[in-house]
Amino acid sequence: MAPSLASDVWGGRAVAFMPAGDLTASAWTADEAVTRLFASQYRPLVRLAALLLHDSSAAEEIAQDAFVALHERWGRLREPEKAVAYLRQTVVNRARSALRHRFVVDRFLRRQSEPMSVPSAESGALVNETNAEVLAAVRRLPARQQEALVLRYYADLSEAQTAEVMGVSQGAVKSHTARALAALRRTMEPLS
Amino acid sequence: MTPEDVLRQAFEAQADRVEFAPDALGSIRTRVGRRTHQRRFLTMSLASLATAAAATATAVVVGLASCVPPDTDTAPLQPGAPSGPVVPTSPSVPPHSGVIARLPIYYIGVDRGRPVLFREFHSQTLSEESLTTRMVEAVGIMLDGDALDPNYASSWPASASVRSVELDGKVAVVDLAGAAVNGADPATARAAVQQLVWTVTAVAADRGTQLDGVRLLLDGKPVTTLWGNVNVSGTLTRASAIETLAQLWLISPQEGDTVPGTFDVHLDGAVWEATAVLRIRNAAGAVVDEKTVTLDIGAPSRGEAFVTVTLAPGRYTIEAFSRSAKDGSIVGLDNHAITVS
Numbered sequence: 001m002a003p004s005l006a007s008d009v010w011g012g013r014a015v016a017f018m019p020a021g022d023l024t025a026s027a028w029t030a031d032e033a034v035t036r037l038f039a040s041q042y043r044p045l046v047r048l049a050a051l052l053l054h055d056s057s058a059a060e061e062i063a064q065d066a067f068v069a070l071h072e073r074w075g076r077l078r079e080p081e082k083a084v085a086y087l088r089q090t091v092v093n094r095a096r097s098a099l100r101h102r103f104v105v106d107r108f109l110r111r112q113s114e115p116m117s118v119p120s121a122e123s124g125a126l127v128n129e130t131n132a133e134v135l136a137a138v139r140r141l142p143a144r145q146q147e148a149l150v151l152r153y154y155a156d157l158s159e160a161q162t163a164e165v166m167g168v169s170q171g172a173v174k175s176h177t178a179r180a181l182a183a184l185r186r187t188m189e190p191l192s
Numbered sequence: 193m194t195p196e197d198v199l200r201q202a203f204e205a206q207a208d209r210v211e212f213a214p215d216a217l218g219s220i221r222t223r224v225g226r227r228t229h230q231r232r233f234l235t236m237s238l239a240s241l242a243t244a245a246a247a248t249a250t251a252v253v254v255g256l257a258s259c260v261p262p263d264t265d266t267a268p269l270q271p272g273a274p275s276g277p278v279v280p281t282s283p284s285v286p287p288h289s290g291v292i293a294r295l296p297i298y299y300i301g302v303d304r305g306r307p308v309l310f311r312e313f314h315s316q317t318l319s320e321e322s323l324t325t326r327m328v329e330a331v332g333i334m335l336d337g338d339a340l341d342p343n344y345a346s347s348w349p350a351s352a353s354v355r356s357v358e359l360d361g362k363v364a365v366v367d368l369a370g371a372a373v374n375g376a377d378p379a380t381a382r383a384a385v386q387q388l389v390w391t392v393t394a395v396a397a398d399r400g401t402q403l404d405g406v407r408l409l410l411d412g413k414p415v416t417t418l419w420g421n422v423n424v425s426g427t428l429t430r431a432s433a434i435e436t437l438a439q440l441w442l443i444s445p446q447e448g449d450t451v452p453g454t455f456d457v458h459l460d461g462a463v464w465e466a467t468a469v470l471r472i473r474n475a476a477g478a479v480v481d482e483k484t485v486t487l488d489i490g491a492p493s494r495g496e497a498f499v500t501v502t503l504a505p506g507r508y509t510i511e512a513f514s515r516s517a518k519d520g521s522i523v524g525l526d527n528h529a530i531t532v533s
Binding site: 031034035038039042043046047050051053054055056058059060063064067068071130131134135138149150153154181184185 | 195196198199200201202203204205206207209210211212213216217219220221223224397398399400496497498500
């Protein structure tokens with residue numbers, strides 16, 4: 001059999017978010033929505049969660065949670081554009097909760113035992129020292145500033161989209177981003 | 193480079209190191225099915241109670257009894273809806289048993305005479321949950337060389353075993369026994385060392401820990417040259433993906449999987465013009481389907497694609513390959529035998 005046209009095949013953009021406008025479907029069932037959006041959005045969402053959490057195993061769990069929640073909510077969303085925004089929002093919210101939980105556990109463990117010998121993700125080295133320094137500096141920023149940077153400069157969202165995902169005003173996004181960049185400047189100036 | 197560009201580059205580099213388990217869509221569908229079932233059961237129970245409230249107490253008992261859930265709580269979303277592959281190496285988790293980890297293991301296969309690495313996920317019960325336990329188990333599985341796919345193998349000597357794996361800051365120190373002698377040719381020997389490095393660093397990355405690399409000890413002692421031809425002094429790092437990994441991976445289903453009639457095929461690779469071919473043969477070897485698959489990004493980057501396939505029950509071989517840009521010949525073939533239930 002000759003190879004068929006690629007039209008029956010749908011792949012996903014693994015590195016960046018597919019522009020929501022590329023998604024065309026208005027009558028998907030919840031199952032179809034999950035299956036189709038999984039192809040294009042799962043990996044970007046896991047990567048987004050991993051950047052927010054610095055933990056890829058928990059990141060997969062969070063991205064999967066978002067799809068389970070999407071299935072439940074599909075009747076109210078119906079549109080892929082809204083669904084993508086909802087998935088991002090869910091991932092950001094759950095990453096926040098996970099970080100809060102981790103903060104509490106870490107504080108408890110610090111009281112209970114000696115520091116772990118396993119290096120944490122923040123001290124884990126990357127091959128590229130510049131990247132490692134930048135990421136370490138990002139991790140020292142307040143959580144909201146980190147979110148703004150990841151959404152703006154990894155997910156490539158606009159200020160308006162970032163505001164929607166973070167549940168804050170555009171002005172707040174602007175100010176989080178500006179403060180974060182100002183705080184990073186000392187680290188980044190010698191590198192740029 | 194602007195500060196924004198530096199940030200983008202750092203985020204991309206970190207995001208690229210995320211490792212993915214192979215059956216995420218199956219997990220989501222199972223969880224959705226479980227929630228749907230629980231909701232349905234709750235709704236039916238409440239409805240039954242409401243009806244029963246207007247009737248006799250006996251009717252309440254009958255009403256509830258009629259809502260007893262079926263034995264399985266992982267019913268498909270809808271009749272005929274696709275669900276993820278059933279991986280035979282993933283036994284169900286009995287309550288209070290040890291943690292079952294899915295560990296990424298790299299094996300050596302051959303593409304046009306060149307040793308290249310393929311990855312499989314193997315399930316293993318851990319005696320305790322720690323990164324070093326995961327790395328010890330993963331290296332042990334890798335050294336056993338018992339890949340699910342018969343085309344993959346380990347090129348470490350059969351006598352090799354793990355003494356320990358410890359973390360020294362950003363480096364995993366792997367101590368092996370019985371690994372000093374090996375008859376592998378230089379290219380295969382280098383691939384074997386990369387097998388170890390990719391496996392150990394993938395297990396760590398999977399737990400959110402980015403390592404610089406691996407330091408090798410043989411019988412507790414540092415070693416500078418392995419098998420007479422591979423330099424293993426200092427910290428061993430991942431060689432470039434384009435030179436080390438197979439051009440195309442058929443990630444899911446894995447070899448030997450039993451899958452439902454509709455399932456997803458997951459491909460990952462660095463192929464010319466992002467184009468791969470998916471070919472399905474029946475038990476007699478006849479081609480029953482063949483389609484062109486567009487990965488999300490082309491070589492030299494590694495892209496991926498998910499393709500939903502529907503097949504009648506039976507045994508099949510799924511082949512994934514790309515065509516040579518030069519002469520159209522098949523390159524990077526990866527194939528897995530599966531059963532459709």
